Amino acid sequence: MPLGLYLHYPFCRNRCSYCDFYKELHDTKLQKQFFDALRTETDLIAGQCGKRRVRSIFIGGGTPSLMPVELLEDWLAQVRDLFIVEDDFEFSVESNPESVSLELLQSWQSLGVNRPxxxxxxxxxxxxxxxxxxxxxKDSHRAVYHANALGFASFGLDLIFGLPxxxxxxxxxxxxxxxxxAPPHISFYQLTIEDGTVLADRVADGSIKLxxxxxxxxxxxxxxxxxxxAGYRRYxxxxxxxxxxxxxxxxxxxxxxxxxxxGPSAHSFIDGQRLFNYDNLHRYIETLDKGHLPQVVDESGLDExxxxxxxxxxxxxxxxxxxxxxxxxxxxxxxxxDQSHYRRLVESGHLLPDRGKLRLSDEGFYLVDEITRCLIK
Incomplete structure (x- = not known):
């Protein structure tokens, strides 16, 4: 079976108040060390799992639009050498609007990125x-203008709600x-207050209200x-x-x-096993410098x-x-x-047990977290 390939690029210009993804402040020297380690990791992981088919590549972060194009190009050449990248593969790269230029998107496009x-x-x-x-x-409008000007058939925008x-x-x-x-894709998600973020501290001390x-x-x-x-389908x-x-x-x-x-903090699921990479860039680099993969096996049980x-x-x-x-x-x-909750949710129309599947109704989607909590044993 083809697999998805995810790369976590761990650098940002600043720390956003709400974000708890692993990141480091951008540093040119450390970035070079990261890409050196990444090439080692790619070699080791390919040796471990073989020349697998890749159906999608997704680069998240961090702020991947800060990546030097030449370092990205070198890594992609390595990926294409060690894996079989399918002809119709999906290639997504996240970006911050202020670091997007026409030239950057042109470079990405030349490397095969088809979904900024x-x-x-x-x-x-x-x-x-x-x-x-x-x-x-204005930066956001400019990024979309550039994507359209270059003929990207697919691109996406993030929209957040639930903000103070x-x-x-x-x-x-x-x-x-x-x-x-009219982007082809919109991610529309509710703000989550994550422990350890600046926003969490502001909520806790009462300086802002959700x-x-x-x-x-x-x-x-x-x-x-x-x-x-507007013609979008919620999937x-x-x-x-x-x-x-x-x-x-x-x-x-x-x-x-x-x-x-x-990359640091990335997760894998391969051959029935779940793996977590270290969420510390320095430990990630040091481990790969010694020729070892920077990962631990997920010990969660079958129930989890x-x-x-x-x-x-x-x-x-x-x-x-x-x-x-x-x-x-x-x-x-x-x-x-839980069968008692299951029957009640089916009777109320929130759950639809049809065609060999179990899925939520449109109304059920508005209560997905509550339904999930009461439904699972």
Missing amino acids: LFGVQSFDPQLLKLLDRRHSP GQNSDKLSADLEQFVDL PDEELNLAMYRAGVQKMEE EVSSFAKPGFECRHNLGYWEGDEYLGL RMTEAIMLGLRTTQGISRKRFVKRFGVSLRDRL
């Missing part, structure tokens, strides 16, 4: 400042601009309605695409397909992995294949569900 992603988050300058984002609304100070009117203004720009659950639900409903009216709770422009890489995650993760599969599957409109669940875990999906 722009972390717009909002067009409201006050909300961008709250998030410690460096870009302006955000209300339905502010979100509506953002939605209007997103829909007007929208309540009722307002968040109203904003999510408004977003879904607006995007569906996962936070993911909306024009038909045919769903993210194939992420679908692989949600459906339990194999993937390789490279089945729970995760149910949680991820219910977030997609395709739902969970009962047959595939049994094949993957050797246990029926029914045996993992």
Whole structure:
């Protein structure tokens, strides 16, 4: 089976107030050491798993739009030498709008990137400042203009809701601009307050206040309605695409397909085993300098992995294949569900047990977290 290949590029210009992904402040010398280590990791991982077929590449971060093109080009040449990259592969790269230029997108395009992603988050300058984002609304519009000018058939924008100070009117203004720009893909996700972030400290000390659950639900409903009216199809709770422009890489995650993760903090699922890379760049580099892979085996048990599969599957409109669940875990999906809650959710219309699958109804998607918590044994 072809697999997905993920690279975590760990450098940023600054630390956004809400982000808890592993990152280091950009440093040219350390970046060179990272790419040297990455090439070693790529060699070692290919030697371990063989010359596998790759159906998608996804570079996240961090801020991948800070990557020197020549270092990216060298790594991609190595990937193409060690793996079989399929002709119709999907190649996504995340970016921050302020670091996107026409020249950068042209370079990416020449290297095979066919799905640039722009972390717009909002067009409201006050909300961008709250998030410690460096870009302006003009930067976001310019990035989309460049993508269209270069003929990218597929690209995506991120939109966030549930921000302090955000209300339905502010979100509506953002939605209007997103829909007007007509990206093939929109990620529309609710702010999550992560421990250890600046935003978490501000919430804890009361200096900022989050929208309540009722307002968040109203904003999510408004977003879904607006995007569906504009021709987008929700295929996962936070993911909306024009038909045919769903993210194939992420679908692989949600459906339990194999993937390789490279770079600090990246995860892999290969040959039935889950692996985590060290979430420390210096330890990552030092380990690879010694010729060892910087990873540990995930020791979570079968119950935890089945729970995760149910949680991820219910977030997609395709739902969970009962047959595939049994094949993957050797246990029926029914045996993992609380039957009293299951019957009640089916009767209420929130769960749709049809065609060999278990999936949520449209109304069920608005309560996905609550449903998942009560449904799993």
